[in-house]
Amino acid sequence: MLKIGIFGVGHLGKIHLSQLMTMKDVEVVGFYDPSNAHAASVTTQYNIPRFTIAEELIQSVNAIDIVAPTTLHYNLCELAIRNGKHVFVEKPITNTVEEAKTLVKLVDEAHIKFQVGHVERFNPAFLALKGYDLNPMFIEVHRLAEFNPRGTDVSVILDLMIHDIDIVLSIVKSTINRISASGVSVMSNTPDIANVRIEFHNGCVANLTSSRISLKKMRKMRLFQKDAYIGIDFLDKKTEIIKIKTPADAGLFTLDIDTNDGKKTIAIDNPEIKQSNAIRMELELFRDSILQNKPVAVGVIDGLQALEVAHQILQKIGQSQPEV
Structure with a gap:
């Protein structure tokens, strides 16, 4: 006990x-x-x-x-x-x-x-990717929240964006090369909205936006890697993988697309989301x-x-x- x-x-x-x-x-x-x-x-x-x-x-x-x-x-x-x-x-x-x-x-x-x-490491939408080979080269994140005085004792970076910083650090297999950022204090004495660009030594770039003065809520992360796009909706608990079809993708919904290099077939996968707290x-x-x-x-x-x-x-x- x-x-x-x-x-x-x-x-x-x-x-x-x-x-x-x-x-x-x-x-x-x-x-x-x-x-x-x-x-x-x-x-x-x-x-x-x-x-x-x-x-x-x-x-x-x-x-x-x-x-x-x-x-x-x-x-x-x-x-x-x-x-x-x-x-x-x-x-x-x-x-x-x-x-x-x-x-x-x-x-x-x-x-x-x-x-x-x-x-957020335990969000069902993120857990649905367990076992999938994540090797993103570009990451786009939006974490938006409505204003709430609770939590404004720290900046939006430590209040909201730190969730995404942790997730990004856990999946990018490289060290950080450079960080650039801008932010504005609107309703409190610390930044309430911020945009950050993190460049890694392996070439991956993560672009993170966090706001606690938005009119709507959003918690989305998009990962782009060779032959695949992965979308994670932490708020609505949805995950989507769009990738170039391989023989292992039999049974998935597919779509043919004409490109300059000829026709390519993409497969769309919506991994099972196991609901959990x-x-x-x-x-x-x-x-x-x-x-x-x-x-x-x-x-x-x-x-x-x-x-x-x-x-x-x-x-x-x-x-x-x-x-x-």
Whole structure:
């Protein structure tokens, strides 16, 4: 049985809590949240104790789930690791790159399980591509959201785009050569909309756009690689593969197209989307990594790498801002 404590029971924290409360081999020992309003609703609904001292909750459990504001991540992670506790922390891993680098060392020395909540890795539309050979040379991403004051304590890069940064880093088999970026603060004190171009040493280019001031929601990623186009709709949970037909594509819908090199046959594949709860899946994998001594799904190095790129982007945006 995994005894776990949750830090932060705001909007996302309550979602985590609802999943953990119904999870096999998991006991939620209690929660920590300085907000009396959050605490009152959780104690009433779930009948679990509220801890008012963070260290007391950490000492009462085997693992903690951190869904607190980003600025609190490092201190809570450090306290838990130094007490030998396993950690699940929401993205971004920490507020600064130096904090994340310190956690990498602490995790390595403590030999505990440490997972970062990059939840889009577990989106059914992305999971549908498991086993497919992804080797993109151009990536186009749009992640648009309507304005919501919640989350504006950090920039749109750390709030939304970091999801796509993590996905791109996980599928591009190369290191970064160059980053260019521009962004604008509209409704908050940090960039609310940004466009980023990431160039990799293998020639792949990723063009990412994120906005939290849009009138409609969109979470789409398009991958272009030799002989294939892959479309991923993270919002509507749809995946499409359009590629030059091979003998293995028998049974797929095909279409003949006239080109300058003659007629080519393309095959259209819509992989089966197995509906699942991405948050529940990542938390279950965290549980299994501890109880079955398995590697975590998204580790501390993954969290650090995504954060490093995010901060490089923020630096580029800062450099591109006109002087007033």
